[in-house]
Amino acid sequence: MNILSEYQSLLEPINQFLQCATPDKWIIEAKKPENLKTVLVDHLMCELKAGQSAMYLIRKYAVEPSSAAALLDWFKPYEDFAYRQAGSLETLKGKSNISKSIIAKADSPYSQDLIDKMVLLIKEELHHFYQVLEIMEDRGIPYENITAGRYAKGLISNMRTYEPGALVDKLIIGAFIEARSCERFAKLAPHMDDDIARFYVSLLRSEARHYKDYLELAEQIAGEDISERVTYFGKIEAELILSPDDDFKFHSGIPV
DSSP, rough: OOHHHHHHHHHHHHHHHHSOOHHHHHHHHHHSSSGGGHHHHHHHHHHHHHHHHHHHHHHHHHHHHHHHHHHHHHHHHHHHHHOOOOOOOOTTTTTTSSOOOOBBBBTTHHHHHHHHHHHHHOOOOOOHHHHHHHHHHHTTOOOOOOOOSHHHHHTTOOOOTTTTTHHHHHHHHHHHHHHHHHHHHHHHHHGGGGGHHHHHHHHHHHHHHHHHHHHHHHHHHHHHHHHHHHHHHHHHHHHHSSSSSOOOOTOOEEEE
């Protein structure tokens, strides 16, 4: 499967945005059959955490209290499954769409745009969670909670602590996480079984759009050039990807 030729125009801006490519040593480790469970379970949790991060953003910055409660209810079946091991593939079926309307704060100039982009992202991430779980069930891979890697924490720990700087930084970090995910799906797909390869290729468009949405929101909310902050987080992200890491995960560094 030559996805790099078919998706070159989509991957080009991603590769330019990231300050480094995924090292071959990570790909060699990730494609080992004995690491498939770790790759899939960590990917599953990455989808949930991506959705949660978007949900927290709109709860904190963009919606009225009644809508904040609706967002929590939307995530409850997924969080029950992931953290309390309650529910199943069947109970999660069709739960990725939200039925209640999300009402924007009246006093925020960017609320509706933030909601529109993040609600779409959440729907897609929760649907992807379900799809990864399907792949795991097909292979008889049981779900078990695993510890988070250092990647997201390493980025978040460098955020500014005042607004709107903190929100802008959160959005830039979101862009890097989505861009790296897109890059790694493209790198991994040729080495995986056909069903996983097709799934990873199907994710490229949404991940690439998510990265753009995060960046556009960051620029809009900052109201000024954000290239300095993007470069700053790009260096941190590249260091996390290129430095030795003894905890193999989907976004981990060079395997020790």
